[in-house]
Amino acid sequence: MSATDGTTSDETPDVLVLRRGTHGTPVEEYAKAIRARLPDRAVELARTPADERDAIRNVPFVTGMTLEESVLERAENLEVFACAYAGTDHLPMDELDERGVAVTNASGVHAPNMGEHVLGSILYFTRRFHVAGRRQRRREWRHYKAHELQGSTVTIVGLGAIGRAVADRLEPFGVETVGVRYTPSKGGPTDEVVGFERDAFHDALARTDYLVLACPLTETTRGLVDADALTTLDPNAVVVNVARGPVVDTEALVDALRREAIRGASLDVTDPEPLPEDHPLWNFGNVQITPHNAGHTPKYYDRLADIVAENARRFYGDGGPLRNEVEL
Structure with missing residues (x-):
């Protein structure tokens, strides 16, 4: 996997960005914004459902709008899911809790x-x-x-x-x-x-x-x-x-x-x-x-990427509590 173009390979990325559930969201821009903030980390964008199922197997840090149970069951080493929405009621929270996965949200960016x-x-x-x-x-x-x-x-x-x-x-x-x-x-x-x-x-x-x-x-x-x-x-x-x-x-x-x-x-x-x-x-x-559109502006993804990148840095060594962690 290349940290600059986001193409997939056999390497395990540090951060995986899920595309599913975005409904027209410019997820390419979101992934690009995270890469810009984490130049020393491999950030991969899963472009298809098959990519998601394959790439998530060994990744500890994943971000996206949703995390379907069919994808979650493939995640063997998941430790953090950074939800790109403020609300997390659409996520399989009970299963994430059972697995000990920390969940963060996008509170504040909206x-x-x-x-x-x-x-x-x-x-x-x-x-x-x-x-x-x-x-x-x-x-x-x-x-x-x-x-x-x-x-x-x-x-x-x-x-x-x-x-x-x-x-x-x-x-x-x-x-x-x-x-x-x-x-x-x-x-x-x-x-x-x-x-x-x-x-x-x-x-x-x-x-x-x-x-x-x-x-x-x-x-x-x-x-x-x-x-x-x-x-x-x-x-x-x-x-x-x-x-x-x-x-x-x-x-x-x-x-x-x-x-x-x-x-x-x-x-x-x-x-x-x-x-x-x-x-x-x-x-x-x-x-x-309006079609669930109140939170959508170009700056939304920059503010969200700031939170996700900071949490990735903390997770991978800087330490400190994760920002916007949701109580499970």
């Missing part, structure tokens, strides 16, 4: 771009650009009523890197912010912090104009925004989901939109995903849909 995405989504509905778009397509020069963001209340569920980035970007707009996290006593960048207890959460929802979901998918957050939560929200509230699709009960959301129980929704993630062509969510004029 913060600037996803913070901007959320801010854009909020402004989209505040200034009702969806209404302007419809009238432009019809060539109608007709005024419509818009809103102001100042004085609104934005509730941010999840105060990790993404949630903090959202709060930071909202600060100049003169809004009240409520953060929701597992341990409210830790505080956060929001004006108020509450927990996931039903009374506290629903009290926050009742005061919310924009509900931003930026949390991981866990037993607590799965179905968090259900029919009751959507009923608690004011009819003028907007739901912005950049977390995971199953955080929102899709049937309840469709019902709320049909009944005009909320003002609209901005969905970067859905359940199911990809969203089927015949799904009713496509047909609402007050629903903004």
Whole structure:
């Protein structure tokens, strides 16, 4: 294997980059960015499923978007899997735990771009650009009523890197912010912090104009925004989901939109995903849909490569704890 061109050979690479599960992601650029940061290490890109199964056999350090069980079962010496996503709920975590494999994630690399995405989504509905778009397509020069963001209340569920980035970007707009996290006593960048207890959460929802979901998918957050939560929200509230699709009960959301129980929704993630062509969510004029795209910018892979390369250096001799290690 050549450390400069990424072609495969019989040599065992120091770092293996998996291509599977990337869905159009420029994984060549990701592998190139890691090589640039590890000039003394052999970095191989597995270009086909067969390459993945063959190359992973003896590699201790692997990175990629996903790790399928059919590939994992071939990994005889795997010690670290550096997931290129912030979420790891799609990985075979139980088996990785049983094998003693350390898992790291991409927490933090999404913060600037996803913070901007959320801010854009909020402004989209505040200034009702969806209404302007419809009238432009019809060539109608007709005024419509818009809103102001100042004085609104934005509730941010999840105060990790993404949630903090959202709060930071909202600060100049003169809004009240409520953060929701597992341990409210830790505080956060929001004006108020509450927990996931039903009374506290629903009290926050009742005061919310924009509900931003930026949390991981866990037993607590799965179905968090259900029919009751959507009923608690004011009819003028907007739901912005950049977390995971199953955080929102899709049937309840469709019902709320049909009944005009909320003002609209901005969905970067859905359940199911990809969203089927015949799904009713496509047909609402007050629903903004992006294809799980909030975290994708060219700088994403540079920030991710910084974390992965640093962890490879620590693993191969520099020492110290791995960055972004996930508790299994």
